[in-house]
Amino acid sequence: MAGVKNMKTKIRKRKRNGANRQFVAFGSVIAILSILVIFALMLVSGKADDSPLKKFAQQMFEPEIPKENIPLYKEAANAYDIPWTLLAAHHRVETKFSAMDPLLSPVGAEGHMQFMPCTFVGWSHPTCKDLGKGNISESEKTDPAIIQEYGGYGVDGNKDGIADPYDLQDALYSAANYLSQHGASEGDLEQAISTYNHSDEYLKDVLFYYYKYEEQY
Secondary structure (H helix, E strand, O other), rough: HHHHHHHHHHHHHHHHHHHHHHHHHHHHHHHHHHHHHHHHHHHOOOOOOOOHHHHHHHHHHHOOHHHHHHHHHHHHHHHHHHOHHHHHHHHHHHHHOOOOOOOOOOOOOOOOOOOOHHHOOOOOOOOOOOOOOOOOHHHOOOHHHHHHHHOOOOOOOOOOOOOOOOOHHHHHHHHHHHHHOOOOOHHHHHHHHHHOOHHEEEEEEHHHHHHHHHHOO
């Protein structure tokens, strides 16, 4: 009888040990997944540094270029003689292919490609100063004639009479126009990217995606 009890006790211990090992293994998986999620969030928020872990997160959690966007990139890029993959890289970094909601930054950058109103309409607009938010009416902001008058980069890409930073085609044409005028059409991509945004991290991120898309496409 004692032998049977001992055998049952051993079986119970083995079951508990097996359950414990399964629990530990499950906990390890959860911990690894949590770390990966944290790095993915850091990547999305722009808070991760330029490290191997950031590059790993970029590879693991990277959304594909939306297929329907590729013809739009190519059309706008061809119009201004710049690489379409550069335009796609800017779109990825600026708004994660327009997944950012809303398409308005805390400092006032607007639309799919995050233009400050004064850059879109033109810095000679009488209200433009400081960071370039300005006090520009909506009717002025989307008027190609006003944009031409004030020397802005906004473009009516879809030819509907309105240059709208919240219209993807207009935004891409406008970004292509800006990048082209700041060196991209001459092959000076770093100059163009740095002028678009003066952050060293921004430069590294756009170049990362540009080279990635050049390899993929």
